[in-house]
Amino acid sequence: xxxxxxxxxxxxxxxxxADGALGLYVLWLAMTSDVVEAVISLDLFLKNYxxxxxxxxxxxxxxxxxxxxxxxxxxxxxxxFPIRILMSIIIGCWALKKAARIKSTY
Numbered sequence: 001x002x003x004x005x006x007x008x009x010x011x012x013x014x015x016x017x018a019d020g021a022l023g024l025y026v027l028w029l030a031m032t033s034d035v036v037e038a039v040i041s042l043d044l045f046l047k048n049y050x051x052x053x054x055x056x057x058x059x060x061x062x063x064x065x066x067x068x069x070x071x072x073x074x075x076x077x078x079x080x081f082p083i084r085i086l087m088s089i090i091i092g093c094w095a096l097k098k099a100a101r102i103k104s105t106y
Contacts, residue, residue, distance in 0.1 A: 005099035012092030016085045022050065023081030030078060042080045043073035 026045050029036040036049075046054045060069045072080075 002099050002102040005095045005102070009092045009095035009099060012088040012095065016088040016092070019081050019085045019088060023078070023085065025049070026077040026081065038078055039076045040078075041074050042077045045077040046073075 026036075026040065026049070029045075029049065030038045030040065043057065046057065057069075057073060060072065064072075
């Protein structure tokens with residue numbers, strides 16, 4: 001269980017940096033391009049600008065309810081990434097705290 005919590009914790013924290021980079025990229029695109037609007041959806045951003053990770057959409061539709069997944073990918077990317085970063089940090093810190101408690105009890 002401790003190994004799983006450590007994996008969740010560190011992957012969430014490290015993933016926050018990747019999400020931050022994507023968030024900065026979409027912000028840069030919105031500020032410097034006449035084509036990209038500030039309300040570009042997560043789906044369009046992934047499909048048109050970071051196509052190499054567009055496969056996450058098919059995984060999302062496989063593991064979460066389709067209605068929620070559809071809504072999630074229609075959210076503006078500039079709103080999605082800050083919330084995602086915050087949630088990843090919260091989940092990562094929680095998992096690392098739990099893993100530390102498991103170690104201290106043995």
